[in-house]
Amino acid sequence: MPLLVKTRSFLRNLFLSKRVEADLDQEIHSHLEMLIEEKIRAGMPPREAQRAARIELGGAEQVKEQVRDARTGAFLESLLQDFRFAIRSLRRAPGLTAFVVITLALGIGMTSATFSMVDALIFRPYPVPHPSSVVTLVSTTHDSPFDDFSYREYLDIRDKTKSYDGVVANADMEAVGFSAEPGNVPRVKGGMMVSGNYFHALGVEPHLGRGFREDEDQVPGRDAVVVLGPDFWSHEFAGDPSVLGKTILLNGTKFTVIGVAPNTFPGMLTFGHPDFYMPLAMAHVFSTNLQKDFFEDRDDRELYVKARLKPGTTLEQARHELAVLARNFEREYPNANRSRGAAVYTQFQTRTIEDENWKFGVIFVILALAVLLVACTNVAGLLLSRARSRTREIAVRLALGAGRFRLIRLLLTESMILASLGGMAGIAIGYGVIEWFHSKDSIVFATELPMAVPFRMDTRVLFACVALSAMSALLCGLAPALQSTRVDLVNALKSADVDVLGGKRLWGRNMLVVAQVSMSLMLLTASFLMARGFQHALLDGTGFAKDHLLMSRFDPRLMQYNATQTQQFYHLLAERMRQTLGVRSEALTQNIPFGTDDFDGVAFVPDGFQMPPDRANFNSTMDTVDEGYFETMGIPILRGRAFLPSDTAEAPRVAIVNELFAKHYWPVGDAVGKHIRLDSSSGTSVEIVGVARTIKYQSMQKPMDFVYMPLAQHPVARMVLMLRSSGDPLQLVQPVKDVVRLLDPNLPMLQTRAYQDFYLNQTVKGPLIAIELVGTMGVVGLLLAVAGLYGLVAYNVSRRTREIGIRIALGAASSDVLRLVIGKGLVLVGIGTAIGLAMGFAIEQLMNSMLFDAGGVDIVAYIIVVPSLFLVTMLAAYVPARRASRIAPTQALRYE
Amino acid sequence: MSPEPTSLLQGTLDLLILKSLIAGEMHGLGVSRRVQQITGGTFVVKPGSLFPALHRMEEEGWISSFWGESENNRRAKYYRLSKAGLKQLELETKRWGRITWAIAQALEAS
Numbered sequence A: 001m002p003l004l005v006k007t008r009s010f011l012r013n014l015f016l017s018k019r020v021e022a023d024l025d026q027e028i029h030s031h032l033e034m035l036i037e038e039k040i041r042a043g044m045p046p047r048e049a050q051r052a053a054r055i056e057l058g059g060a061e062q063v064k065e066q067v068r069d070a071r072t073g074a075f076l077e078s079l080l081q082d083f084r085f086a087i088r089s090l091r092r093a094p095g096l097t098a099f100v101v102i103t104l105a106l107g108i109g110m111t112s113a114t115f116s117m118v119d120a121l122i123f124r125p126y127p128v129p130h131p132s133s134v135v136t137l138v139s140t141t142h143d144s145p146f147d148d149f150s151y152r153e154y155l156d157i158r159d160k161t162k163s164y165d166g167v168v169a170n171a172d173m174e175a176v177g178f179s180a181e182p183g184n185v186p187r188v189k190g191g192m193m194v195s196g197n198y199f200h201a202l203g204v205e206p207h208l209g210r211g212f213r214e215d216e217d218q219v220p221g222r223d224a225v226v227v228l229g230p231d232f233w234s235h236e237f238a239g240d241p242s243v244l245g246k247t248i249l250l251n252g253t254k255f256t257v258i259g260v261a262p263n264t265f266p267g268m269l270t271f272g273h274p275d276f277y278m279p280l281a282m283a284h285v286f287s288t289n290l291q292k293d294f295f296e297d298r299d300d301r302e303l304y305v306k307a308r309l310k311p312g313t314t315l316e317q318a319r320h321e322l323a324v325l326a327r328n329f330e331r332e333y334p335n336a337n338r339s340r341g342a343a344v345y346t347q348f349q350t351r352t353i354e355d356e357n358w359k360f361g362v363i364f365v366i367l368a369l370a371v372l373l374v375a376c377t378n379v380a381g382l383l384l385s386r387a388r389s390r391t392r393e394i395a396v397r398l399a400l401g402a403g404r405f406r407l408i409r410l411l412l413t414e415s416m417i418l419a420s421l422g423g424m425a426g427i428a429i430g431y432g433v434i435e436w437f438h439s440k441d442s443i444v445f446a447t448e449l450p451m452a453v454p455f456r457m458d459t460r461v462l463f464a465c466v467a468l469s470a471m472s473a474l475l476c477g478l479a480p481a482l483q484s485t486r487v488d489l490v491n492a493l494k495s496a497d498v499d500v501l502g503g504k505r506l507w508g509r510n511m512l513v514v515a516q517v518s519m520s521l522m523l524l525t526a527s528f529l530m531a532r533g534f535q536h537a538l539l540d541g542t543g544f545a546k547d548h549l550l551m552s553r554f555d556p557r558l559m560q561y562n563a564t565q566t567q568q569f570y571h572l573l574a575e576r577m578r579q580t581l582g583v584r585s586e587a588l589t590q591n592i593p594f595g596t597d598d599f600d601g602v603a604f605v606p607d608g609f610q611m612p613p614d615r616a617n618f619n620s621t622m623d624t625v626d627e628g629y630f631e632t633m634g635i636p637i638l639r640g641r642a643f644l645p646s647d648t649a650e651a652p653r654v655a656i657v658n659e660l661f662a663k664h665y666w667p668v669g670d671a672v673g674k675h676i677r678l679d680s681s682s683g684t685s686v687e688i689v690g691v692a693r694t695i696k697y698q699s700m701q702k703p704m705d706f707v708y709m710p711l712a713q714h715p716v717a718r719m720v721l722m723l724r725s726s727g728d729p730l731q732l733v734q735p736v737k738d739v740v741r742l743l744d745p746n747l748p749m750l751q752t753r754a755y756q757d758f759y760l761n762q763t764v765k766g767p768l769i770a771i772e773l774v775g776t777m778g779v780v781g782l783l784l785a786v787a788g789l790y791g792l793v794a795y796n797v798s799r800r801t802r803e804i805g806i807r808i809a810l811g812a813a814s815s816d817v818l819r820l821v822i823g824k825g826l827v828l829v830g831i832g833t834a835i836g837l838a839m840g841f842a843i844e845q846l847m848n849s850m851l852f853d854a855g856g857v858d859i860v861a862y863i864i865v866v867p868s869l870f871l872v873t874m875l876a877a878y879v880p881a882r883r884a885s886r887i888a889p890t891q892a893l894r895y896e
Numbered sequence B: 001m002s003p004e005p006t007s008l009l010q011g012t013l014d015l016l017i018l019k020s021l022i023a024g025e026m027h028g029l030g031v032s033r034r035v036q037q038i039t040g041g042t043f044v045v046k047p048g049s050l051f052p053a054l055h056r057m058e059e060e061g062w063i064s065s066f067w068g069e070s071e072n073n074r075r076a077k078y079y080r081l082s083k084a085g086l087k088q089l090e091l092e093t094k095r096w097g098r099i100t101w102a103i104a105q106a107l108e109a110s
Helices: A002-015 A017-041 A046-057 A060-070 A074-091 A094-123 A151-160 A198-202 A230-236 A280-285 A315-332 A347-354 A358-389 A391-399 A404-438 A459-485 A489-494 A502-539 A563-578 A629-633 A659-665 A729-743 A755-799 A801-809 A814-850 A859-886 A889-894 B007-021 B028-038 B047-060 B083-108
Strands: A134-140 A164-170 A174-179 A187-194 A225-228 A247-250 A253-260 A276-279 A301-309 A341-345 A549-554 A583-589 A600-606 A618-625 A637-640 A654-658 A675-678 A685-692 A706-710 A719-725 A750-754 B063-069 B075-081
Touching (some): A017 B028, A017 B047, A060 B047, A094 A347, A134 A347, A151 A164, A151 A315, A164 A198, A358 A459, A358 A755, A391 A404, A549 A755, A659 A706, A729 A750, A750 A755, A755 A859, A801 A814, B007 B083, B075 B083
Parallel strands (some): A187 A276
Antiparallel strands (some): A164 A187, A174 A187, A583 A618, A600 A618, A600 A675
């Protein structure tokens, strides 16, 4: 009951404040009248009665104010008052308000957009219930902290560990030929093989139908069932529920649709969103390593393993258990598992070890925070100047009895409103930046698979925006509020503008100048460095010819070719292309340099090489190519020979290595004629018949060991056809289509384009996105800093007009005055530059260690940035100083 | 309600206002004069304390208000004790009894 009454009065006070006020006014008024009447009745003359009554009342306004303070919700009421007042005073200065809002919006927008990157790449939880209990299990070797498991190993882990409520496995998302009806030309979609317990153990409830049953993943090839991804279902089947039970063709094999994953589960990958999921038992339909038996070979490592920790089981226990298991593997299967360990990673560890892109995100966030800091110092400087010109207003308020706390609150409310507006505009900017990223999807992922930039404006990022706004409100509002309420009333009231606490106050403003110079210097250094780092990586040269090349990818698996048919197809394709007009040479390669897929690896032991006791083999990256490869790609064979048509499947196994590989394992003597054994010292012997020049295979990567194997001896399903043309490579597109149609009219050609174009996309346009982003931040930072710097210095100087007048009146020459004023500014910029250089150097170290080695200190950046900052400062000091030095002393003394 | 030292004065004012309203509904000046009368002139309640207290007590639900005519046909705001106010008066009276007893004990102790 009392609570009800209270709530009612609270609401009444809040919403019917006009009526409540009128009521109060009338009550006090009638009280006064009655007092007067009482006194007249007591015999006082009317005039005196009135006076006495007023004295007894003690001021109608004061009484009302006391009543207001006693009301329920008085605090909120005064807050609303502050709010209204702040809005009014901000509307009186629209230019300043707009500038501050835009400035803060740029800082907050940049920071939130970059935060969304880091969030998506590292922190965003898996889209499953209780995501924090999901851990990743990996196989580890000397060379890699993040290797996959084989099917057999997965089964052992699943059956022999006790730490988990379910251990699941999945293969990479791969290109799968999909057709809704038999007879349709298959289209490329992204499919992912998963273990039978995948959905159940992850806790994903299908939107429609069911997930896999465990028994559907037990007999290889028996259960051709498929679960659709939510996006694929709505795009391909228009969200039709009758899709359940329907038969679709994947790589030419009939699969029955048994379920649809929910919208909340776009998949466990950061970038990819699988169109559908197939059981591991159907592996023979999909792309597994042709050299190995997926279900039997313990070293056919193609599976990612995740598991859900049992409640109460610690990560340490799980790690220990898996380590023991890995040691057992090593003992039982020395050939496949020698010197192999295993590790359990949390989500954070997985995301940071698996992919290094997050490092860019972190650097972007640091830079964006610097922009925000510059923006805040800008705004703080502005508010400080504004507070100075409001000294008299504030002094009057203080003199009339306003509490200092109340005034600080009022001023903070003002900056809070500014920051909220800035935050809202910042969300818009952040949204724009994220959208801009999404528009680059096709550049970032040059692939047919369903991949997308995972950055988005979600509640987590919005929360960050709100936090940033609150932080900037405090950052740029507190100092001015504290300073402007700490005034000497008498002096402030006497004259509107006297620097009472001159030294102290100037010190604060000088700090702002120093902070701005150093921050913008660091920003610019970083953007210069980033641009130069990428440029470095590009200009290094690649070592092969990129022009006059047409590329086109083929995957006969999409049409259910067996191994023999596949090799037959490639053989015919190569032969026909060689005979085509306009084709100077032809090549087939499993992967192209700078391509979207990773190169395969090969484990080997150099013949006659004494292996260290803890190593079973070495690893190298490798590629499978045909005999036309080196000529077509323009990669010179330095010693020995290229592959020949005589290197057939029946002929002795041969390989070509790059120069780095040769030097690495045979520092003295010739590698040609030496042998390596595959997998282990008892493996197949392969003769090295040639040494090719080392080329660059991936951007941002150091040269690496490389082994080439001939296609005939190392069959691979998915190959890229490369054609060297005599004219425009795109003129060859139609001839290739004609040839392929003759061979198989249903086989899709993927990624058919000029290689040069593809290369630029991969190496230039992708990094350009990063450069554009950092460059924008650098320019925004510099512009803000220049604007802020000019404002601060000019303001500081104009405050000293009176002082300058006195100096000139006392006989100083105007050149002396100029020197004095500009000198001061230069000292500040000098200090800022020193700090900025130190910070720039630090971020340079950070970027070099994290991303790439762009060389030492970037002189160019400093040569451009430092003088321009000095110039701006000089200009900012010069203009007002000159004006001051020119006016007559009498005028200057009367100024203000 | 725990007896706090700071609420003593406020509590006293509340008690006096509630007590004076026992006699029937009255306006602000009436309350003021009544308090003066029943305390033998010891307490003179200034409007600056009276009105905030009246409004606060109304928001607590102890008293209610309405507009009426004064003795001289003037519109005035009248206050009247509510049921909750009556209960509060009993409570305050008991509390006050305890306090005076305790203070008396304290002063008698040697």
